[in-house]
Amino acid sequence: MKQKTIFTCQKCGSQSPKWLGKCPDCSAWNSLVEEAVIKSTHAARSIGGSLPVPICDVPPQTETRRPTGIGELDRVLGGGIVPGSLVLIGGDPGIGKSTLLLQAMHTLASVAGKVLYVSGEESASQTRLRGERLGASSRNLLILAENSLEAILNQAATLKPAAMVVDSIQTVWTSTLESAPGSVSQVRESAGKLMLLAKGSGIPVFIVGHVTKDGSIAGPRVLEHMVDTVLYFEGDGSHPFRILRAVKNRFGSTNEIGVFEMKQEGLCEVVNPSELFLSERPLGASGSVVTTSLEGSRPLLVELQALVTASSYGVPCRTTIGVDRNRLALLVAVLEKKVGLHLGGQDIFLNAAGGARLNEPAADLAMIMAVASSHLDKSIPPDTVIFGEVGLAGEVRSVTQPELRIAEAEKLGFKRCIIPAGSMKRLKKLGIRLEGVSTVQGAMDMVFES
Numbered sequence: 001m002k003q004k005t006i007f008t009c010q011k012c013g014s015q016s017p018k019w020l021g022k023c024p025d026c027s028a029w030n031s032l033v034e035e036a037v038i039k040s041t042h043a044a045r046s047i048g049g050s051l052p053v054p055i056c057d058v059p060p061q062t063e064t065r066r067p068t069g070i071g072e073l074d075r076v077l078g079g080g081i082v083p084g085s086l087v088l089i090g091g092d093p094g095i096g097k098s099t100l101l102l103q104a105m106h107t108l109a110s111v112a113g114k115v116l117y118v119s120g121e122e123s124a125s126q127t128r129l130r131g132e133r134l135g136a137s138s139r140n141l142l143i144l145a146e147n148s149l150e151a152i153l154n155q156a157a158t159l160k161p162a163a164m165v166v167d168s169i170q171t172v173w174t175s176t177l178e179s180a181p182g183s184v185s186q187v188r189e190s191a192g193k194l195m196l197l198a199k200g201s202g203i204p205v206f207i208v209g210h211v212t213k214d215g216s217i218a219g220p221r222v223l224e225h226m227v228d229t230v231l232y233f234e235g236d237g238s239h240p241f242r243i244l245r246a247v248k249n250r251f252g253s254t255n256e257i258g259v260f261e262m263k264q265e266g267l268c269e270v271v272n273p274s275e276l277f278l279s280e281r282p283l284g285a286s287g288s289v290v291t292t293s294l295e296g297s298r299p300l301l302v303e304l305q306a307l308v309t310a311s312s313y314g315v316p317c318r319t320t321i322g323v324d325r326n327r328l329a330l331l332v333a334v335l336e337k338k339v340g341l342h343l344g345g346q347d348i349f350l351n352a353a354g355g356a357r358l359n360e361p362a363a364d365l366a367m368i369m370a371v372a373s374s375h376l377d378k379s380i381p382p383d384t385v386i387f388g389e390v391g392l393a394g395e396v397r398s399v400t401q402p403e404l405r406i407a408e409a410e411k412l413g414f415k416r417c418i419i420p421a422g423s424m425k426r427l428k429k430l431g432i433r434l435e436g437v438s439t440v441q442g443a444m445d446m447v448f449e450s
Contacts, residue, residue, distance in 0.1 A: 007032040013184045035179040065251075066162075066204075069107030072260060072269045073100065075298075076231060076244050078252020081108075081163060083202040085251065086195050088169075088224065090209040091233030096242050096260070097208050099134065100233075100267050101165050102127070106136035112162035118144045118152050120171030134266040147181065149174040149190050156197060166194065168208040169223070191226050224248065235262075239355040241276065242267065255296035274301035274408055277354040283382045287374030290414070291366030292387045292405035293358050299401075299408040301385065303353040304363065306370035311347045322352025323367065324359070331368050331390060338394030339441055341375055362399040364390035365418070368440055369447055378448050383415040386447075388423075394440045398422035406430060418443060 012026040065080030109115040173181040230248040244258040259273040287306040365388035389397040402423040410432040421436035437443040
């Protein structure tokens with residue numbers, strides 16, 4: 001009897017009875033791969049196995065978090081590891097995913113008992129070399145070089161570790177499927193069984209996921225829906241700084257970030273990231289301004305750098321790094337219409353220094369001041385911090401939690417803070433000099449009054 005096959009998209013998991021050059025769902029080219037159809041081996045639930053109950057009668061679950069010993073990782077997780085949680089960590093190759101997890105498991109093993117680290121990409125000796133460099137030498141840190149899911153589950157059931165890491169999910173395969181490791185079917189089935197292990201035994205499981213060229217985690221999107229927490233490691237290979245960001249967290253906020261610095265001995269926590277981002281700031285240079293960004297409960301001071309120069313082409317260039325390009329175009333239009341700066345024939349480049357990424361509108365006023373400073377070739381006083389949202393009418397609007405932003409600026413020695421006039425009403429008297437502005441023109445007059 002001929003075995004039945006089906007074609008599965010390796011990007012989104014869509015299935016087709018015949019091969020197609022372009023996936024009809026996600027429009028990816030040459031992503032459909034032939035896979036054998038295997039009947040599901042999951043046992044059917046008995047009818048009437050569970051009954052609906054009122055939500056007020058459901059017994060509450062008290063989650064006892066266990067700290068990993070790495071403060072920045074605990075911050076992103078929401079305070080520590082929740083028993084039975086399934087955490088997915090993604091990032092570019094070499095960004096530090098395995099390094100961070102090996103350091104965290106070493107610290108956890110010294111206080112919580114046995115920890116299982118499953119390495120599907122490296123041999124046990126290679127993992128030991130990495131551990132020696134990082135100082136991870138605890139006898140409770142157990143290394144298992146294995147790709148078979150059944151063998152991994154057997155070892156986890158025998159050892160009953162305090163936590164488990166699978167590095168990476170794309171290298172794990174199960175014998176119940178005939179498709180190749182890393183395919184949609186293998187990734188989905190392996191993640192599903194690891195989820196059952198975590199929920200059934202209370203063992204927190206960390207899985208590492210590869211990323212594609214566009215930065216998303218490889219495999220089906222259902223993988224991100226199955227797990228409890230999705231963490232992304234961000235960073236540029238030319239910078240030593242790494243940012244760990246939660247994009248999904250069932251046990252905490254998704255706004256928190258953790259900042260690390262890659263050194264010879266591994267990833268080191270950055271307790272004061274604002275000071276790190278401003279450490280190489282040029283003083284007295286035009287186009288440079290300091291603003292604040294709020295990441296969860298953590299305020300960050302970031303330097304914005306702008307360069308405005310005459311364009312050599314018919315269409316001027318607008319290039320940004322770390323900020324939204326469309327937002328820059330909107331603010332440049334406000335500058336031209338409401339202030340009268342002629343930027344139509346100018347190339348504008350805007351960069352958030354240090355590899356930072358600014359997503360909130362509180363950086364609007366600083367972006368405008370940086371562009372105007374470079375265009376006018378007038379420097380902004382280095383002891384000044386600027387933040388505020390800018391509307392299309394040229395007005396400066398209030399932002400959330402100005403007290404935290406101002407306190408961070410005062411802590412780092414800044415003497416002056418230009419903020420929206422609407423935020424001045426809600427602030428108490430502080431040690432830093434506050435100046436409120438209501439329009440972009442008013443901010444220009446105040447900053448470049450000399």
